[in-house]
Amino acid sequence: MKGVLTFHSETGTEGGYWAFQDEKYIKQNHHFGYCKKCGIYFGYMKSHPDNLSVKQSICEHEEYVGESWDYAGLHILRNGDNLKIFSKENPKEIIWEGEINLKEFDLFTEDALGFWIHADQVGEEREKWARWFLKNYPAELERKRS
Numbered sequence: 001m002k003g004v005l006t007f008h009s010e011t012g013t014e015g016g017y018w019a020f021q022d023e024k025y026i027k028q029n030h031h032f033g034y035c036k037k038c039g040i041y042f043g044y045m046k047s048h049p050d051n052l053s054v055k056q057s058i059c060e061h062e063e064y065v066g067e068s069w070d071y072a073g074l075h076i077l078r079n080g081d082n083l084k085i086f087s088k089e090n091p092k093e094i095i096w097e098g099e100i101n102l103k104e105f106d107l108f109t110e111d112a113l114g115f116w117i118h119a120d121q122v123g124e125e126r127e128k129w130a131r132w133f134l135k136n137y138p139a140e141l142e143r144k145r146s
Contacts, residue, residue: 025073
């Protein structure tokens with residue numbers, strides 16, 4: 001699979017996981033339906049016209065348009081997976097390649113760049129590893145055969 005690295009953390013994960021997002025499940029130029037400046041939801045404005053004029057006087061609305069990631073493409077890294085990480089400046093240059101070998105931690109005991117983490121990649125410098133995921137470096141993932 002081709003895609004990008006990500007640090008997956010949400011309510012209930014009690015920290016974050018090293019993960020991969022498959023590019024087949026990344027939608028470009030997705031219209032989210034709200035103003036990126038003031039946050040108002042455009043559907044609300046249409047159903048309540050009075051709000052449109054009030055908000056328009058304080059904000060020249062600009063709809064948030066960006067990438068939308070589907071959970072179907074999210075893969076939490078597991079021991080035995082094979083990963084290639086590519087340079088952001090030169091997407092053909094491999095900057096790391098190998099098998100995932102995670103050393104797991106108890107909750108709320110270890111962090112990387114201020115984020116609670118669940119594991120380290122054995123043999124890799126934690127902060128460097130974390131930056132690749134937090135900055136969504138391009139990557140290829142081959143899942144461990146079960």
